[in-house]
Amino acid sequence: MDNMEIYYFSGSGNSFAVARDVAIKLNAVLTPIMSVIDQESIDTEAKIVGIVFPIYDFKPPQFLERFISKIQNIESKYIFAICTYGIAPSQSLKHLEETINSFGGHLSLGFAVAMPQNGIGSGKVTKVQQEMMFNKWKSRVDGVCDDVKNMKTGEIETSILFFNMFKTRTLKLLPVYLAFLKQVLFKGMDSLAFTSNEKCTGCGTCQEICTQNNIELVNNKPSWSDHCINCFACLNWCPNGAISLGDADLGIKNYHHPEVEMKDMILLKNK
Numbered sequence: 661m662d663n664m665e666i667y668y669f670s671g672s673g674n675s676f677a678v679a680r681d682v683a684i685k686l687n688a689v690l691t692p693i694m695s696v697i698d699q700e701s702i703d704t705e706a707k708i709v710g711i712v713f714p715i716y717d718f719k720p721p722q723f724l725e726r727f728i729s730k731i732q733n734i735e736s737k738y739i740f741a742i743c744t745y746g747i748a749p750s751q752s753l754k755h756l757e758e759t760i761n762s763f764g765g766h767l768s769l770g771f772a773v774a775m776p777q778n779g780i781g782s783g784k785v786t787k788v789q790q791e792m793m794f795n796k797w798k799s800r801v802d803g804v805c806d807d808v809k810n811m812k813t814g815e816i817e818t819s820i821l822f823f824n825m826f827k828t829r830t831l832k833l834l835p836v837y838l839a840f841l842k843q844v845l846f847k848g849m850d851s852l853a854f855t856s857n858e859k860c861t862g863c864g865t866c867q868e869i870c871t872q873n874n875i876e877l878v879n880n881k882p883s884w885s886d887h888c889i890n891c892f893a894c895l896n897w898c899p900n901g902a903i904s905l906g907d908a909d910l911g912i913k914n915y916h917h918p919e920v921e922m923k924d925m926i927l928l929k930n931k
């Protein structure tokens with residue numbers, strides 16, 4: 661469909677893989693949100709607009725509000741959204757709906773897609789669980805695309821946190837979340853700042869992949885500035901597994917979607 665544009669953001673490739681699957685099936689234009697977000701306005705000729713994103717802390721990423729505020733003629737667009745999540749989508753798509761409403765638009769459909777966790781507890785998700793999630797999405801793509809093609813309106817998917825943990829078999833993430841809370845309570849948020857260890861070779865992958873240009877190499881080691889959006893791309897794409905959240909053991913292991921490559925991620929910055 662020539663008149664469809666899908667905007668996406670992705671830290672470890674999950675949302676990119678989902679956005680790409682839909683774009684291929686529907687012949688839509690695929691545009692990284694970060695390549696347009698700093699424009700004064702976002703003026704698309706597409707009648708159908710898709711927004712694909714990961715959820716952070718049970719909400720859509722904060723920058724989506726700025727992105728949505730810039731879409732011109734938003735009231736005339738058919739808008740659908742897909743969030744990818746590691747534990748539970750909660751009310752994320754409802755939050756997005758409210759944001760879209762506040763700028764005069766309307767969210768017609770909201771799909772929530774379970775994908776491997778890419779942050780705290782990522783190392784606890786087994787390869788078998790990952791495959792199950794990928795296969796489940798693959799079996800849904802056609803249905804999602806049909807709904808969008810037919811410009812259906814209706815369901816905005818939500819979930820209940822603990823019920824969903826049973827469904828996605830991610831209950832074993834609970835202990836790492838408790839460890840996270842303990843770390844924050846006793847050592848403060850600053851103890852969870854990104855850091856690199858002796859495995860760092862100064863290759864610069866983290867600097868290259870950061871869509872916020874928030875990382876600089878100082879003496880051949882990454883140094884993080886203060887405009888991180890917490891997408892974990894630096895940690896997840898480090899080829900040496902040299903980046904961690906302070907010294908806390910929060911079950912994090914490098915993860916990126918197996919069908920997404922570094923070159924796809926670089927596109928996130930420049931179209």
Ligand SMILES: Cc1cc2nc3c(=O)[nH]c(=O)nc-3n(C[C@H](O)[C@H](O)[C@H](O)COP(=O)(O)O)c2cc1C
Nearest residue numbers: 670671672673674675714717718746747748778779
């Ligand atoms: C900082 C951060 C916070 C997250 N918060 C949540 C959350 O609240 N609930 C959830 O289900 N998944 C959460 N996740 C997991 C991601 O939403 C999920 O793995 C998503 O598919 C990542 O997509 P991406 O590879 O496109 O960035 C979080 C991930 C990160 C890095």
